[in-house]
């Protein structure tokens with residue numbers, strides 16, 4: 001292939017609308033089939049997922065490693081608005097997970113979603129939440145509320 005032809009192809013690629021799914025590890029937009037159900041909810045593509053599974057730390061794959069030893073904020077200390085933002089994040093993540101998997105996140109999935117929420121919250125709000133019992137309880141409670149609401153929306157006739 002001629003170098004200029006290759007360049008044309010690259011440009012055409014760039015012009016194309018990004019309509020895939022975003023992987024937060026490699027930062028690429030990839031087709032939906034490049035994501036497993038669980039990976040979809042976590043925004044991690046299959047290849048990054050398997051890299052992580054083969055023993056690599058997510059930090060090793062991430063272009064910018066997360067700073068360690070940062071000060072954490074306890075859930076209790078969050079203001080009213082900060083809690084509202086967190087609540088919205090939980091709803092969003094749980095809804096996505098529910099639609100992908102049709103099950104309530106538990107055990108490992110639950111921890112992964114919690115980790116994901118803590119990470120996203122840090123990115124969006126600059127607050128690194130302490131992964132304590134209060135946060136866990138809040139997440140659990142709001143997760144159940146969210147799923148109940150989704151179920152009700154799916155089956156409005158079920159009441160009464």
Ligand SMILES: [Zn+2]
Pocket residue numbers: 023024025026027028044045046047048049
């Ligand atoms: Zn990836």
